[in-house]
Amino acid sequence: MIYLDYQATTPLAPEALAAMLPWLESQHANPHSAHALGRAAKAAVEVAREQVADLMPEGGAVSFTSGATEALNWAIKGTSGPIVTxxxxxxxxxxxxxxxxxxxxxxxxVPVGSDGLPDFPALRAAIRPGTGLVTAMLVNNEIGVIQPVAQIAALARAAGAVFLCDAVQGYGRELIPDECDLVAISAHKIHGPKGIGALWIRDGIDIEPLMHGGGQERSGRSGTLSPALCAGFGAAAQLAKQRFGADHAHAEQLFRAALAHVAVDWQLNGSRDERYHGNLNLRRPGLDVARLMSELRDVAFSAGSACASGSGRPSHVLRAIGLSDAQAKSSIRLGFGRYTSEEELIAALDRINHAARAQKVSA
Structure with missing residues (x-):
């Protein structure tokens, strides 16, 4: 199997697995207990918290959550006032x-252009004094476009609004701008375990809890934390920091090789320049994506966002950049990164190209 679905989830790093195993096999204490075993578990959680925070701006703290979806819900529902997104x-x-x-x-x-970047006149008109929250992704999960987060955050700050960055696809891959007030992230997008994410909260920003109960996290988030998941997240974050330059260069090399190899009748969706290079979202006129995926069962790629796959609906992202339903439905997303070799990526592209051409011949 050739795995090209890194935007959906990434392979678990061996280092993350190794950090988790002791807490799964023999160290079972609740990190919120006061006895010695509980304190040891809490210490592991706090080490992980610092490892995750090391990829964040200065002047804030990480609160663990069950994933990025919870973090985003918490950030949005925990603030007040008009929202711009x-x-x-x-x-x-x-x-x-x-x-x-x-x-x-x-x-x-606010709408975006055909490149996936925001309509800035519309954005400036929407972010007015009195706006409570402005939110934007760092890296789009479907088309890989990098949003000008620092500029959007500056507009938010000038209006007195809080700025939330969905950095799920960018954390560990791109720098998180200092201007953010809230940042949502997920472990399984950086070779960590599923089932854990975090919300980074800038010092001085207060948000209402989403989940009530024991208030175990300092920010008021309730729920018993898993030392195993926290340790895996921390190890994955530490590795991402250590390998930041190497991972970035590898993704760029894979992107260049892939673009040079795809046939001329494939078109890139979204900006070519303002994008994360571990994402290749392509469309081919008349392509039957469901048939393509059926014929290439040993190549894992996506027909769009993994969260919307199987719904039968065209991608809202592809429609937002001006594609027709037919164009959106003839698009595929290839995601690759640290553990992808250039040889397997090119081999997969050869097979995709061959199967796509065969569809045209048989049509």
């Missing part, structure tokens, strides 16, 4: 914002 945000943001709108909160969803 972009049309290409993840469903975890857009659906939460829609729920807030049904409760009476004012919402503005």
């Amino acid at each position: 972009l049309a290409t945000e993840h469903a975890a943001v857009l659906d939460t914002v829609e729920a807030e709108a049904r409760s009476g909160r004012q919402v503005a969803i």
